[in-house]
Amino acid sequence: xxxxxxxxxxxxxxxxxxxxxxxxxxxxxxxxxxxxxxxxxxxxxxxxxxxxxxxxxxxxxxxxxxxxxxxxxxxxxxxxxxxxxxxxxxxxxxxxxxxxxxxxxxxxxxxxxxxxxxxxxxxxxxxxxxxxxxxxxxxxxxxxxxxxxxxxxxxxxxxxxxxxxxxxxxxxxxxxxxxxxxxxxxxxxxxxxxxxxxxxxxxxxxxxxxxxxxxxxxxxxxxxxxxxxxxxxxxxxxxxxxxxxxxxxxxxxxxxxxxxxxxxxxxxxxxxxxxxxxxx
Amino acid sequence: xxxxxxxxxxxxxxxxxxxxxxxxxxxxxxxxxxxxxxxxxxxxxxxxxxxxxxxxxxxxxxxxxxxxxxxxxxxxxxxxxxxxxxxxxxxxxxxxxxxxxxxxxxxxxxxxxxxxxxxxxxxxxxxxxxxxxxxxxxxxxxxxxxxxxxxxxxxxxxxxxxxxxxxxxxxxxxxxxxxxxxxxxxxxxxxxxxxxxxxxxxxxxxxxxxxxxxxxxxxxxxxxxxxxxxxxxxxxxxxxxxxxxxxxxxxxxxxxxxxxxxxxxxxxxxxxxxxxxxxx
Numbered sequence: 400x401x402x403x404x405x406x407x408x409x410x411x412x413x414x415x416x417x418x419x420x421x422x423x424x425x426x427x428x429x430x431x432x433x434x435x436x437x438x439x440x441x442x443x444x445x446x447x448x449x450x451x452x453x454x455x456x457x458x459x460x461x462x463x464x465x466x467x468x469x470x471x472x473x474x475x476x477x478x479x480x481x482x483x484x485x486x487x488x489x490x491x492x493x494x495x496x497x498x499x500x501x502x503x504x505x506x507x508x509x510x511x512x513x514x515x516x517x518x519x520x521x522x523x524x525x526x527x528x529x530x531x532x533x534x535x536x537x538x539x540x541x542x543x544x545x546x547x548x549x550x551x552x553x554x555x556x557x558x559x560x561x562x563x564x565x566x567x568x569x570x571x572x573x574x575x576x577x578x579x580x581x582x583x584x585x586x587x588x589x590x591x592x593x594x595x596x597x598x599x600x601x602x603x604x605x606x607x608x609x610x611x612x613x614x615x616x617x618x619x620x621x622x623x624x625x626x627x628x629x630x631x632x633x634x635x636x637x638x639x640x641x642x643x644x645x646x647x648x649x650x651x652x653x654x655x656x657x658x659x660x661x662x663x664x665x666x667x668x669x670x671x672x673x674x675x676x677x678x679x
Numbered sequence: 680x681x682x683x684x685x686x687x688x689x690x691x692x693x694x695x696x697x698x699x700x701x702x703x704x705x706x707x708x709x710x711x712x713x714x715x716x717x718x719x720x721x722x723x724x725x726x727x728x729x730x731x732x733x734x735x736x737x738x739x740x741x742x743x744x745x746x747x748x749x750x751x752x753x754x755x756x757x758x759x760x761x762x763x764x765x766x767x768x769x770x771x772x773x774x775x776x777x778x779x780x781x782x783x784x785x786x787x788x789x790x791x792x793x794x795x796x797x798x799x800x801x802x803x804x805x806x807x808x809x810x811x812x813x814x815x816x817x818x819x820x821x822x823x824x825x826x827x828x829x830x831x832x833x834x835x836x837x838x839x840x841x842x843x844x845x846x847x848x849x850x851x852x853x854x855x856x857x858x859x860x861x862x863x864x865x866x867x868x869x870x871x872x873x874x875x876x877x878x879x880x881x882x883x884x885x886x887x888x889x890x891x892x893x894x895x896x897x898x899x900x901x902x903x904x905x906x907x908x909x910x911x912x913x914x915x916x917x918x919x920x921x922x923x924x925x926x927x928x929x930x931x932x933x934x935x936x937x938x939x940x941x942x943x944x945x946x947x948x949x950x951x952x953x954x955x956x957x958x959x
Contacts, residue, residue, distance in 0.1 A: 409903065410940035466746045466943065623689065660690035663746070 402529060405430065411472040412437040415462055424525045425485040425515050431526065432458040433533060434471055434478040443475050444538035446565075446677040447530070448670075449522070450480045451556070453547030453571075454581070455500045458482050461546075464659035470670040476677070477534045481526060483549065485515035496581055497588055503576075504552030505600040507589035516589055519600075522556055542566040542614070542673045546662060547626070548573060548581070554602035554616070561612050566676035568617040568669045570662050571624050574636035575603040581630050607639040615646040617672045619665045621655030648672075682809060685710065691752040692717040695742055704797050704805045705765040711806065712738040713813060714751055714758040723755050724818035726845075726957040727810070728950075729802070730760045731836070733827030733851075734861070735780045738762050741826075744939035750950040756957070757814045761806060763829065769795035776861055777868055783856075784832030785880040787869035796869055799880075802836055822846040822894070822953045826942060827906070828853060828861070834882035834896070841892050846956035848897040848949045850942050851904050854916035855883040861910050887919040895926040897952045899945045901935030928952075 405417045413436040422429045436445065448471075450461050458480040461467070471478055484502030490511040492498035507516035531537055542565045545553035550572025557567035576582020577597045586597045598604035606613070620627065633649060640647045655661040685697045693716040702709045716725065728751075730741050738760040741747070751758055764782030770791040772778035787796035811817055822845045825833035830852025837847035856862020857877045866877045878884035886893070900911065913929060920927045935941040 408936055408938050408940040409901075409934040409944075411944050415940055463939070464743050466749075468940075468943070469746075621689075654689040656688055658688050659743070660688040660695055660748075663748070664689075664691050 411468045432480040446540040449543040451545030451549030451552035466663040489515035544568040546570045558605040603636045617648045624657040691748045712760040726820040729823040731825030731829030731832040746943035765795035824848040826850045838885040883916045897928045904937040
């Protein structure tokens with residue numbers, strides 16, 4: 400649990416900090432990034448938003464291209480940005496959509512992945528213990544958002560822990576991974592051939608399960624997203640959500656694609672949505 | 680002069696576009712990026728801001744990390760972001776602060792550089808002819824800003840062409856390159872051993888030359904900038920500017936460093952300064 404600060408940059412009166420640590424859950428060294436607003440050390444209490452990135456990303460992409468710090472600073476919100484998979488001398492694949500950079504935020508049950516690819520436990524058990532003490536005047540309130548594979552990650556982590564997260568949001572998320580190529584490939588590798596074992600990691604399955612309470616969900620999907628029609632289809636998810644009266648705001652944005660340029664454009668809106676829920 | 684669009688992304692109701700073209704001035708293929716606000720095709724006329732990047736950068740760094748598009752969109756401003764040097768099969772060095780990625784926005788006179796390293800002519804003669812026609816409803820008004828080596832570039836290009844640029848601004852600029860290690864190394868290579876040939880490319884020399892008019896200048900310098908004390912010292916420049924009554928707003932920002940995190944924090948302020956001058 401030894402934490403090492405790798406870098407720290409002042410931005411919008413706060414600090415963008417990068418840490419390295421050894422993860423006992425993942426059996427490897429990991430990095431994560433944390434944005435702390437300056438105000439967190441004095442006035443109102445600081446809530447925490449988790450950001451989960453997409454395929455091939457590290458914690459740097461959102462830190463550098465997400466343009467979120469202005470709004471986090473204004474609303475006194477901390478952001479934690481984990482990496483997207485175990486790293487280093489762990490199992491990997493030559494494909495960009497499997498292995499390192501493609502952890503899918505689940506717990507793998509299959510060899511050779513299960514030794515390291517326990518991202519769900521890392522996010523929900525190990526990282527919180529490390530991160531909470533780093534936030535001065537932490538309110539104890541949390542919410543979660545992400546992009547693409549990480550948008551799906553925010554949905555599964557949020558829906559599995561409804562009492563913990565005040566809001567869930569996603570940019571261009573995979574919504575029904577058991578039915579699309581990215582998800583089928585990863586779930587077969589990490590969880591095995593039997594699709595019945597996949598459902599507990601599929602947002603569309605999770606949202607139709609009985610639940611006393613679900614955090615409200617906001618989703619932004621660009622219509623010019625090159626992965627929209629093959630990987631990110633929304634129909635089964637929205638139909639399932641309707642059946643269980645889950646609160647889902649699904650917004651299509653004309654001409655926007657799968658890049659961080661879309662995230663930068665709509666991050667203010669997502670943060671406003673989270674802030675409202677975190678302030679209740 | 681054949682232009683090829685490499686990529687185009689919608690962001691903040693505008694488009695971030697990347698082009699490739701052959702430069703006859705630089706004798707090589709080049710890329711540049713252009714932000715066009717959506718409104719440029721209908722209501723008020725669109726002014727153009729030039730952004731010059733620092734050592735090692737390409738046109739991608741500011742496009743992805745500069746967080747400028749929101750304000751450019753709101754104020755109906757186009758941005759052009761050239762590369763920082765000739766590229767490809769041209770002269771180069773193994774050092775990160777000389778050769779490709781380090782063109783210093785001047786015209787080289789020495790072998791092997793002079794065949795390609797004519798960045799000043801590229802910026803002031805070739806690129807304008809390419810870029811003006813790409814801006815719908817162009818107002819004809821221009822200003823220039825940049826970072827580090829590119830902050831110095833914006834000063835020399837702006838001060839040499841005071842009738843063309845309505846404003847100049849810079850983040851952490853080299854201000855007196857003939858007196859600091861980065862500048863001495865580059866100027867010796869590109870311009871030769873005789874320091875008297877260097878002055879026409881030094882902002883401190885240029886600002887003390889007689890001039891009927893100089894564009895107003897804004898400079899932001901972070902106090903935690905790792906290059907501040909060795910490469911970016913302001914005293915000789917500010918003293919020279921005072922002697923000639925040049926209008927210079929020099930702002931030190933506590934705790935900010937040399938990174939794009941600083942640029943993202945203060946770009947709104949710089950754009951507001953440019954907009955005011957471009958609107959007159």
